[in-house]
Amino acid sequence: MLGGLAAFAAIVVFVMAHEAGHFFAAKLTGMKATEFFFGFGPRLWSVKRGETEYGIKAIPFGGYVRIAGMNALEEVNPADFGRTYREKKFWQKSVVVMSGVAMNFVIAYIMFFGLLVYEGIQVPSTEISLVLEELDDGSPAPSAVAGLQPGDVIVELAGTPVAEWEDAAQAIAAHPDQPVTIVVDRDGTRVSLETTLATRADPETGTEIGYLGVSPLTVTREVGVLTGLGLAGRAVGDSMQLTFEFLGRIVQPSSLARLGAALIGNTDAVPDEIRPVSPIGLVQIGSQAERIGVTNFLWLLASINIILGLLNGLPLYPLDGGHFAVALYERVSGREVDIRKLLPVAAAVIALVVFLGLVGIVLDIFDPLQIPG
Numbered sequence: 001m002l003g004g005l006a007a008f009a010a011i012v013v014f015v016m017a018h019e020a021g022h023f024f025a026a027k028l029t030g031m032k033a034t035e036f037f038f039g040f041g042p043r044l045w046s047v048k049r050g051e052t053e054y055g056i057k058a059i060p061f062g063g064y065v066r067i068a069g070m071n072a073l074e075e076v077n078p079a080d081f082g083r084t085y086r087e088k089k090f091w092q093k094s095v096v097v098m099s100g101v102a103m104n105f106v107i108a109y110i111m112f113f114g115l116l117v118y119e120g121i122q123v124p125s126t127e128i129s130l131v132l133e134e135l136d137d138g139s140p141a142p143s144a145v146a147g148l149q150p151g152d153v154i155v156e157l158a159g160t161p162v163a164e165w166e167d168a169a170q171a172i173a174a175h176p177d178q179p180v181t182i183v184v185d186r187d188g189t190r191v192s193l194e195t196t197l198a199t200r201a202d203p204e205t206g207t208e209i210g211y212l213g214v215s216p217l218t219v220t221r222e223v224g225v226l227t228g229l230g231l232a233g234r235a236v237g238d239s240m241q242l243t244f245e246f247l248g249r250i251v252q253p254s255s256l257a258r259l260g261a262a263l264i265g266n267t268d269a270v271p272d273e274i275r276p277v278s279p280i281g282l283v284q285i286g287s288q289a290e291r292i293g294v295t296n297f298l299w300l301l302a303s304i305n306i307i308l309g310l311l312n313g314l315p316l317y318p319l320d321g322g323h324f325a326v327a328l329y330e331r332v333s334g335r336e337v338d339i340r341k342l343l344p345v346a347a348a349v350i351a352l353v354v355f356l357g358l359v360g361i362v363l364d365i366f367d368p369l370q371i372p373g
Contacts, residue, residue: 003297007286010301011279012038014107014308015063021103022065022096023052029092032083035066061279061357067096070323072339090331097323104309105236111302113232116223119295121231124165124216126154128184132213135198141213146182146195148214155190156183165216172197173209180210239306247310250274250356259359267367270359277369278360284369292371316349317342 016038026033032051039057046055069076069084076084085093131148132141154162158180160171171180176199183192197210223231249255259276261269277285282304289297315325322345326337 003289004283004287018100019063021099025096025099032068038063093327101309101313104305108302108305112235117228120220125219127217129217130215142195143213146193152184176210239303276356276360281364
């Protein structure tokens with residue numbers, strides 16, 4: 001229960017941090033922000049402070065900041081002239097529309113950095129944790145033929161000194177179907193073992209590589225501040241790549257058809273690879289935090305910021321990236337965009353977002369998420 005509440009609180013913080021990015025950027029660039037709300041639909045509570053109304057609305061699936069003149073079809077109060085979005089320079093518009101995305105990326109980076117420095121990273125060691133006895137065809141595995149044992153520490157393989165597991169992996173891959181000598185440290189004693197490696201296809205290139213049949217023991221390695229700065233950036237990049245891959249899968253016609261089937265009760269038609277998750281699902285994940293591990297849960301929350309940032313940053317009107325694309329076009333072309341021509345695009349984008357949101361809610365209610373521990 002506490003994990004579920006923590007997940008909901010985190011979602012609120014992430015959404016409001018995104019909107020706060022827009023809000024404070026608007027203030028700093030001299031624009032008038034009239035509303036700052038969490039949620040959509042009917043007002044549940046609000047308060048007016050200065051020229052801005054702050055509050056909460058009934059549907060807790062997002063938030064927004066209303067900036068004078070940002071809606072090109074809006075009639076601007078003459079008293080606001082000079083403080084509207086549409087009157088500002090390109091760089092000011094860009095800062096305002098992309099500041100929310102930037103906030104999500106900053107939060108993700110800080111969370112990744114903190115987790116890496118506090119928890120360290122899991123890396124494979126040169127110590128063997130598992131020895132395979134047989135290959136798929138039933139023949140003895142090269143590791144069993146050699147007499148390798150759990151707890152052996154690989155020191156040298158095929159004449160290559162082994163300091164990291166990657167050294168052993170590369171040496172194994174380079175000698176398919178070849179006899180090799182493996183030197184291990186077994187309880188403080190150097191032992192030399194002989195075997196002939198098997199062959200398997202490299203999962204990435206399809207080329208033949210050597211195969212021994214062992215798994216390394218995973219250990220925790222401490223991460224310093226400077227190393228953590230770089231690894232956090234890599235984590236952001238990895239999360240971006242995974243998000244783009246997911247978006248690429250989910251917008252395929254076959255995927256959309258499966259998602260549509262979920263709305264009429266066929267939830268089994270939606271594989272996890274294309275499953276959208278609503279705030280309800282995130283709360284369900286949070287309720288499993290103790291089982292899946294707090295670190296994994298926090299890593300997931302950091303990744304959610306990347307998803308929020310990338311989705312909002314797509315160059316599709318009326319998303320933040322769409323507003324930036326419009327401002328960029330106007331800056332380059334010197335011509336004002338007729339927003340009325342973009343309304344079909346906006347309608348399609350909104351329809352897709354609502355569709356995915358509804359599918360996520362249906363799946364999370366009728367087929368609750370269960371994360372493997």
